[in-house]
Amino acid sequence: MESFLEIFDIYLLEAVVNGILLGGLLALLALGLNLIFGVIDVTWICYAELVMIGMYGMYFLVQYYGVSYFLAAPVAIVLVAILGAALHYLVIAPLLSGPPINQLLATGGVLFVLQSFATVAFGIDFRNLGIRLPVLAFADMHFSYSRLLAFGAALIGMVVVYLFMTRTYTGTAIRAIAQDRQIMALMGVDTKKIYLITSAVGGALAGLAACLLVLQYDVHPFVGLSFGPITFLICVLGGLGNFVGGFVAAFVFAEIISLGGLFSDLEWGYVLAFGFFIIMMFIRPGGLLARRS
Amino acid sequence: MNQRYAWPIAVAALIALPFVYRDPYHLHILILILIWSFAYTSWSLMGRFGLVSLGHGGFMGVGAYVTALLWNHLGLSPWIGIPIALVSAGALALVVAYPCFRFRITGHYFALVTLALSGIVLQVITATRDYTGGSLGYTPERTKGNNIVALQFDDKIVWYLIALAVWLAGLLIWHVVDRSMSRYAMEAISEDEDAAAAAGVNVTFEKLRITVISALMTALAGALYCQYQMFISPDTVSGIAVSLQMVFAVVVGGIYVALGPTVGAIITLLLAEFLRIFFGTKAVGWDNLVYGVLLVLFIIFLPKGILGSILERVKVGPAKAPVVKKPA
Amino acid sequence: MLELKSLDAGYGSFQALFGINLDVKAGEAVGVIGPNGAGKTTLMRVISGLIRPTRGTIAMEAADVVATPAHLIVGLGIAHVPENRRLFPRLTVEDNLKMGAFMPKARAKFAERLEFVFDLFPRMKERRNQMAGTMSGGEQQMCAIGRALMSDPKLLLLDEPSAGLAPVVVQQVFELVKRIRSGGLTVLIVEQNVQQVLKVVDRAYLLEAGTIRASGTAAEMLASDTVKQAYLGV
Numbered sequence: 001m002e003s004f005l006e007i008f009d010i011y012l013l014e015a016v017v018n019g020i021l022l023g024g025l026l027a028l029l030a031l032g033l034n035l036i037f038g039v040i041d042v043t044w045i046c047y048a049e050l051v052m053i054g055m056y057g058m059y060f061l062v063q064y065y066g067v068s069y070f071l072a073a074p075v076a077i078v079l080v081a082i083l084g085a086a087l088h089y090l091v092i093a094p095l096l097s098g099p100p101i102n103q104l105l106a107t108g109g110v111l112f113v114l115q116s117f118a119t120v121a122f123g124i125d126f127r128n129l130g131i132r133l134p135v136l137a138f139a140d141m142h143f144s145y146s147r148l149l150a151f152g153a154a155l156i157g158m159v160v161v162y163l164f165m166t167r168t169y170t171g172t173a174i175r176a177i178a179q180d181r182q183i184m185a186l187m188g189v190d191t192k193k194i195y196l197i198t199s200a201v202g203g204a205l206a207g208l209a210a211c212l213l214v215l216q217y218d219v220h221p222f223v224g225l226s227f228g229p230i231t232f233l234i235c236v237l238g239g240l241g242n243f244v245g246g247f248v249a250a251f252v253f254a255e256i257i258s259l260g261g262l263f264s265d266l267e268w269g270y271v272l273a274f275g276f277f278i279i280m281m282f283i284r285p286g287g288l289l290a291r292r293s
Numbered sequence: 294m295n296q297r298y299a300w301p302i303a304v305a306a307l308i309a310l311p312f313v314y315r316d317p318y319h320l321h322i323l324i325l326i327l328i329w330s331f332a333y334t335s336w337s338l339m340g341r342f343g344l345v346s347l348g349h350g351g352f353m354g355v356g357a358y359v360t361a362l363l364w365n366h367l368g369l370s371p372w373i374g375i376p377i378a379l380v381s382a383g384a385l386a387l388v389v390a391y392p393c394f395r396f397r398i399t400g401h402y403f404a405l406v407t408l409a410l411s412g413i414v415l416q417v418i419t420a421t422r423d424y425t426g427g428s429l430g431y432t433p434e435r436t437k438g439n440n441i442v443a444l445q446f447d448d449k450i451v452w453y454l455i456a457l458a459v460w461l462a463g464l465l466i467w468h469v470v471d472r473s474m475s476r477y478a479m480e481a482i483s484e485d486e487d488a489a490a491a492a493g494v495n496v497t498f499e500k501l502r503i504t505v506i507s508a509l510m511t512a513l514a515g516a517l518y519c520q521y522q523m524f525i526s527p528d529t530v531s532g533i534a535v536s537l538q539m540v541f542a543v544v545v546g547g548i549y550v551a552l553g554p555t556v557g558a559i560i561t562l563l564l565a566e567f568l569r570i571f572f573g574t575k576a577v578g579w580d581n582l583v584y585g586v587l588l589v590l591f592i593i594f595l596p597k598g599i600l601g602s603i604l605e606r607v608k609v610g611p612a613k614a615p616v617v618k619k620p621a
Numbered sequence: 622m623l624e625l626k627s628l629d630a631g632y633g634s635f636q637a638l639f640g641i642n643l644d645v646k647a648g649e650a651v652g653v654i655g656p657n658g659a660g661k662t663t664l665m666r667v668i669s670g671l672i673r674p675t676r677g678t679i680a681m682e683a684a685d686v687v688a689t690p691a692h693l694i695v696g697l698g699i700a701h702v703p704e705n706r707r708l709f710p711r712l713t714v715e716d717n718l719k720m721g722a723f724m725p726k727a728r729a730k731f732a733e734r735l736e737f738v739f740d741l742f743p744r745m746k747e748r749r750n751q752m753a754g755t756m757s758g759g760e761q762q763m764c765a766i767g768r769a770l771m772s773d774p775k776l777l778l779l780d781e782p783s784a785g786l787a788p789v790v791v792q793q794v795f796e797l798v799k800r801i802r803s804g805g806l807t808v809l810i811v812e813q814n815v816q817q818v819l820k821v822v823d824r825a826y827l828l829e830a831g832t833i834r835a836s837g838t839a840a841e842m843l844a845s846d847t848v849k850q851a852y853l854g855v
Contacts, residue, residue: 045347095593112534188727240401
């Protein structure tokens, strides 16, 4: 009996740590989506599909062209950043003055396009990098290096974005634009250009997430569906456009998924997370960090 | 005027159609168009008031799977199973929509919450693969021939008539809502929630009512689709893709017009069918790729929808036309 | 320095300004007075490019303002302190000032300009890390003017700097305008507080219903019957 408890605790602890590691990745995804929403006031429904394209980019660079992982990663990040900028320029910009539902739907259309593009170009097979990173064994617990690496890189990515947002003129303008769109021209800021840069940064974050996810998961055209919805929930719970809220919510959700997955399948972890989300909406409707008025 | 007779004549013609024209493939397409039109109409019921739900794929999935599961595992006839499925979908709609409306989660937030709902329903179907067959799909157990208890018919004409009746009922509900006080309340709410509340509109209740009606109808569409096709998979009746498909069709057809969703269904289904046949089975995904690109272009260049744009040009939008006589 | 010729402007189908002719010479302080809804704010917005004129020309020194994209107009040396200050409320005072120096030319001189603004408003130095939205109205006005000065402008457009401020603070603001122009900056100021503004400007225009009804030196305007009766309550 005693030994059973010990084992159980070890598993629990392992799940908690894995939850934290997953939280880093989810926080990265939420940050990208929040950035786009906070600045441009549109939601990229196809955000997870950008990640999927990035994962394919990594797969082909590493597996097909034999580029080393660490060289391929920057290429993939730039690729998705360009994709993000293109998405804004081609689809969002023409719709900016239209009803918000159309912007939402257009990115939904892009979701279709990206999924079917991946199906056409890469087929529906599950593919993986074939990189098997060793597993770290620590006090009877096992953590894969790929998760540790992903967590570290996600944190670094977020710190870089934080520095960019607080230290540079462009970053400051990105924060300012969400607070007062109309007077940006008085500051000498070209809003269109800032939107484009923001979209590229959002894309780059998706690209970074792709580089990290591809270490842990197989890529297929519909892989976006397995983490897209959860990212949306995180953003809503954290408050759309609220970076800190998204960060906290990401870790809360990651723990729920990880601990829920401990007791049954990962899918049930998602369901649990959704249930938690609904309950939270009753308790803290304005988001996790909302101040009660 | 002529309008008075237009409806009965059109309905009579539609009823008579399968007895005159019996090509099974075309009839099959027509049945699908009618079922999906009904689903799209139910989405537009709330979509026209700015309630952009991306969760209807979830409601449809609940309708289809609950009906099929009850039949296969408990032997419950769809005549009992469908009402249970509808109640489940309605309850799901209540649980998700109530906090949304109560706490003023609107616009992007509402769209994202409901989007996640579709995703979650799909996850549940996949997770319970021991019962639902997971992503491989699910088939209700077949009975022989036409079986009213099992709601299974070999005869396409029967299905055509059922689908036609349901589609007409959907249009009728659309009209009833269009002429009710609810419509004014909902329009006021979509303009300005606070002002509507100040004017004595029970904002949460009004929104909830329209959402539940819409969810029930969508679940019914899912159940019918299941009974007709005798095969369902998470991808065809649930999930984000199905939700988006509904919204697209409505936007393509025209969101503020009674027949808009139907026009949208005709266009999108025919387009999808055409692309499917055009590209054949070898080029998997090409049909969806072209479909997606066309939809994006459509939203950018014709944001009011085809029927909406045409009617605007002719300036006889039924929604704005004076209420003359009750149509048949 | 600034010259407007037969300028029309408006919002959509609504025309707010009709054939405005106005000029501001280097080193001058010029006021635009008039009742609510006369088009004063529209005038300021047209000059800084927030709305574009439907007819007429605007020249800033040699440059054609109408042909310049809105976000490059500040580069011509025109800084606009908008109505209601319009600070970025959830940005710190320093970040607000940083936004004022966004133009590449101004960035190079950021430290120097910041020192200049902090000299002018020591209070801003104390509050540099405070969120702009949490300051008092008067402090916010200082910050807004400071933000405009960060771009090292030749011409400062002030839109109702005294609006919504307590009387004591209004005094301070006008003192400040005096100090700013004594530093050699050209100022175009829009005000409803006619009495006060005529004390700090050299010349003034009276704008009513989108057209210029009168103009002259501050003394002439003070003496004018129209101005006296309508705006000074004499």
